[in-house]
Amino acid sequence: MRRALGLWIIPIASLMPIASLIMPSSATAATRITVSYGLLERSISVSSLTTYAQEGTITDDFSLYTRYLDEAQLLQLRQLLRAKSNLSPVAVSQFLYTQQGEVLLNRLGDVIRTESNLPGFYSLRSALILAAGQPDGLTVLNVLEQFPIDGIRVDLSRALGILGDLEALVRQTQGAISLIQQQSALEAQSGTPVSLLTSPDLRLPGTLTWDTYTLNLRDRQRGRSFLADVYVPESQVSAPLIIISHGLGSDRSSFAYLAQQLASYGFFVAVPEHPGSNADQLQALISGRANQVAEPEEFINRPLDIKFLLDVLERRSKTDARFAGRIDMQRVGVIGQSFGGYTALALAGAKINFEQLAKDCAPNDTLNLSLLLQCRALELTRSIPDLQDDRVKAIIAVNPIGGSLMGEKDFAAIQIPVMMVSGGADTVAPALMEQIRPFTWLQTPDKYLVLMARGTHFSTIDVPNGDSQAVPLPPNIIGPDPSLAHTYLQAISVAFFGTYVAGEPSYRPYLGAGYVETLSRPVLPISLIQSLTSAQLAGVRGRPVEPIASPEATQTGRQP
Template identity: 50%
Template sequence: MRQLNYSIHKSFNWIGILLGISLLTTMGSTFPAKSAERVQVSLDILERTISVNSLEAYAKRGVVNKDLAPYIQYIKLEQQEQLRRILLKRLEVRPIAVSQFFNTPQAEILLRRLGQVIQTESGEYGSQAIQQALISAANDPEGITLLNVLRKFPASGVRIDLVKGLQLADDLSKLIEQSNKAIAAVNQEAATLVANQTPVKIAALSNLRQPGSYTVNKQTKQFLDLRRNRSLKADIYVPIPDNINQQRTAAPVIVISHGLGSDRETYAYLAQHLASYGFAVAVLEHPGSNAQQLQNLFEGKAEEVAQPYEFINRPLDVKFLLDELERLSQTDVFYRGRLNTQEVGIIGQSFGGYTALTLAGADINFKSLQKDCARINSSWNLSLLLQCRALILPNYNYNLRDPRIKSAIAINPIGSSVFGKDGLNNINIPVAIVAGTADTVAPALPEQIAPFTWLNNPNRYLLIMNNGTHFSTLAESESSVPLPLSVIGPNPQLARDYMKALSVAFFKLYVADRPEYQAYLTPAYIQYLSQEPLSLGLVRSLTEAELQLALERPSPATVISPNKRN
């Protein structure tokens, strides 16, 4: 979910900014305000007004006019500077991208939620006015800054419902607090496991972050699924033996599934690395939810970044690809005898993580979806904007599991609602889930930590990447939009090195059946790999009861905030 999630991530930041006037006009918060000529803030029968001119004078020149003075006095100096920066911060988003995003169901949900808090001066829901203001600001030379959006608001004033704004802010605060407790509990359990584990002779282990000994042959193939009229492109990486000790045998296959709005290039580095260790790797591109689909949305050629049937098409893409690889291994001169399509591993990130878990055996759970999506207007879990689109699908037992897949790695996966507990209970192969504590798109607690407790398989792993974001493990590609460092997070090369080591060890053990690689999948080895600013923690067991107990404890003195940056 690379490019779309960047857009949504930005929208999510604006939600916080637009709600921020609520907190500013109480006892001083870190957030700013909203208005055309003036901002009117209501708290029950109480009304307060701040002019946009006053906000502009303060942001650009540090001048505090009399209508702003009663609020500024309660804000610390560093928070005042943050407020000025937020008012003037420009979002680098193309006007056409803004316009097209507002045509999606996801934007409708976000605007409806914002409209409950940000209203016209007469008290009507302001979702349409917010949309018009953002589009107008995007087409203005000044671009989308909060001040400019306030100026473009199509009314003489903006009314902020402080009660609703504070409730949303309180909900977000509780989510962050709960997430910090869960993350602290996982990190503490990982540290305890390291302390109690039999020491691992690290010096005797290979450095799995370095390339393996195989030469790699890469070919790009185009496949056509006539049954679905769907054309698939895939890069195939085949290991070539360099010496007589590397006998030519059919290599186990690893499939990599990219995220929403991304492409197959974002994990080319991982495919190359795995192939150098003797795996055949197939990195396919899902045509209905890739970077081209996102571009089509922005150009008005598509209505959504992904149609609901992509929840079905994506796993079917992988099944079809494996069928085609099996055909190649029997008929193509180069591939004959090189591909073992009966021993397969899969890696997926974000929507690709959903894809991997589906093929591993997780079922779509419409009961869970209906329950969670009924509360989407009060949720801060952005991934629900995508998950809830699956409700459009016919309520049917799709059974998308593929028995050829023997193990799965899901990086920042989404699935808490689309699978629910009952859906994830059906997985009976080894699974590793990777979570980033600074992931604002698929938050760690609801999307990775809680779902991990629902897995029954004893061969399960939860890797916590502290300060990791939704994009930490992705590489740049030609079709991707460059992301700010604050969105990517610190030291992405370190995150990619982690994935190299984890995936080699995991698939050597659970696909190639090499038990000596178990030593690499221990808390002690993960601690050895761990470096700041992306420290790691690994656990293999966490129950729902243990997680609930952690959430009920008083907040720890020191926690890892999703907004922390080193």
């Protein structure tokens, strides 16, 4: 019982900084927090929280709660109270007035309520914006101090409902991770060995150099202009083409490391920047020049950007001396991350399923943050252009969103080779909902699911340092050892596109569980499977939450 009660105290306190991720000073501040559960109520003074955060001292009224926490949880709570974000009041305000921000505020306001037990939507928004303007930044304590009324009421029954949903999702995800790791180990045992001592190491750069150019593109039909970086390998033969599509809030530089790796292995690489969902768009939102994270039309424009880029490259391969004879337009692959993962799936033939999306968007209590973006597609007209491109022969979708955008039959319609890359600690596009379950819907015979057990939504992105980030990300959000995640993605991308786009049989043995496990390191375990059914996945429900296992590195591989 002591442990169980401790589990809800810290998450309740964490609700405010979670919202912050997403004016003049107030004359009123909350002085007490009342926790209610049915007819039962107990209160704690805000000054007690402040004392604990600043001095580590537990006051008498606070001790009624802390007795349910162990030392690690107490430390976590203090760190949480002291944590801060340096987002500006404009940035916080701009986000909280978007549709996505209001959905989050609605759910948060059901738990954190006013003293008269009304939803805390408006009070929270005001407090978060004002707190961001304080000299020491946006913190939980500053939010409490800027709360426009004297008392805050926390509805424990609603909070426990959210935590119950979260616990169920964590349990199912951990069960799925264990299942994938076990199956990967079995596949590794039955495969053909790939020795890193005698075979080329795909983690290392290839032998070719490359030239880099930036194209300034204008699609007059759509009135849309954008840039694309191209990496042209120094080769005497026409090269297969790989397109890299970045995610929401990223740009052309986010996967430059991957473009360079692919170019060194003889791929012609093009990296477009999607103007309505790139880092500039996020900066425009933060600075007040835009009022949405991304417009619904981006679900159409992103795939059309790539179709237009392919048309341009096809023309220039015949007219531009830099590219003449250098591109094989019959061998094209696409890799995309997050929103870019959706883009790759759309180009491969998966269509938006408005019926499924409307069903999934009906409740506002989702734990899937990516659904806040996916649901915006409901604002599109139902007569959208065909986004599939037959020139695309294989795709890699990294942390893709689309589990609700595209239903089971839409994933089943994809007929080309697909690799899905998932992070077990992804809180933006949760692995179970957005990658693992959709993987079971794929019917193409050439499909792969790669799982980085401790990977996050940001593990594979080359996140810029310091002030160059539109929204600074703390290390715990990025996840453990992103450079290792980059290395994993470099190796498996070369193997996958080498096999299915370049058509080189020598790469095929690398597409096995054994090879991937030779790459795996305990800090960021990685597994690969080629088969998983909905029935298998359903069997993991109800299993207890267990620590993520780290597969032991082996010297075996598998011939798919």
